[in-house]
Amino acid sequence: MVAESTEVRLDSEFAPLRTVVVSRCEFRAPAGAAILGHSMPVEAGAAEILEAVWGKDFGAVHPEKQAAWEAEREELAAVLTRHGVEVLRPRLFNDVEKAAAGDTGYANFFVRDPWFTVGEHVVEGVLQFPHRRREILPSRQLLLDRVLPSAAHYVSLPQPEIAPLGAPGAGPFLEGGDVLVLGAEVFVGCSGMATDELGYRWLAKYLKPFGFTVTRVELPPHVLHLDCAISLVRDGLMISCPARLPAGLPAALRDWEQIEVSEDEAAAMATNGLPIDPGTYITDPQFERVGKELEARGITVEYIDFSVSRLFGGAFRCSTQPLLRAG
Structure with missing residues (x-):
């Protein structure tokens, strides 16, 4: 059994x-597309599958895919455990929370986004899609149990103002999928679909007294998060999609070696793999080309079929949230 850690920190x-x-x-999908305010980001070919779930529980409509989805996450947990990683799980939504969601629906499927860790700081963010606004709740007790007893700071963004359904409102919005950490430099993606300018400014102001530099990275409006465009594999090596970086890479990353992926590969989540450490990387067999590029550079690649998770516009990074990445 992996030893329980009371340290909370993310170095990179x-x-x-x-x-x-x-x-x-x-x-459970919203009762209609108008509630979203944006088109739901999904892998190419997934629209027909998700079209049948408006206002319904995904597992009730697609029980076989639900079982496969759960099996994907269990396999990911097993691979991480095999590598000596302590794996924690959020709880499930309770009946009261499901009822309170109403027509907006609910999601408890990408723990990367409702909260995140930077250095010794844990931040509860604010999600822009209405059906994801309560996604922090299944993680709350876990954070109270692990973060409060630690030396880490634990803060939350201001709540956004109330807006009509289908309108995102004034924010602030800040989502963990947009936040990449490289020591004292933090990169924040802004596409308008997730993190907004106010969320970026809030994080920059909060982290500045602790010695962090927060750099804004422009994304096209159809790209949900920064981790759908960049993956930092190890110091000096990244996977990137130039088509999703209209202003180019941040200055701190321009000298790094890049394994480039196309727009189609990025849309299927080729940049959303997960480093276990600087020499080990998890990705989907769909991206064997990328895996071979990594292996040619001395990286051990673990392959897990994540085809159901990718239907929802996320993969391995989206499905995980570190509490301790250090050493």
Whole structure:
């Protein structure tokens, strides 16, 4: 059994992973597309599958895919455990929370986004899609149990103002999928679909007194998060999609070696793999080309079929949230 850690810290995207939270698989779609305010980001070919679930529980409509989805997450947890990583899981939504969601629906499927860790700081963010606004709740007790007893700071963004359904409102919005950490430099993606300018400014102001530099990275409006465009594999090596970086890479990353992927590969989540440490990387067999590029550079690649998770516009990074990445 992996020893329980009371330390909470994230040094970088590729520092050795010690403690991580792996997502659950709950999704009830909003009652209609108008509630979203944006088109739901999904892998190409997934629209027909998700079209049948408006206002319904995904597992009730697609029980075989629900079982496969849960099996994907269990396999991910097993691979991480085999590598000596302590794996934690959020709880499931309770009946009261499901009822309170109403027509907006609910999601408890990508733990990367409702909260995140930067250095010794744990931040509860605010999600822009209405059906994801309560996604922090299944992680709350876990955070109280692990973060409060630690030396880490634990803060939350201001709540956004109330807006009509289908309108995102004024924010602030800040989502963990947009936040990449490289020591004292933090990159924050802004596409308008998730993190907004106010969320970026809030994080920059909060972290500045602690010695962090927060750099804004422009994303096209169809790209949900920064981790759908960049993956930092190890110091000096990244996977990137130039088509999703209209202003180019941040200055701190421009000298790094890049394994480039196309827009189609990125849309299928080729940049959403997960480093276990600087020498080990998890990705989907769909991206064997990328895996071979990594192996040619001395990286050990673990392959897990994540085809159901990718239907929802996320993969391995989206499905995990580190509490300890250090050393």
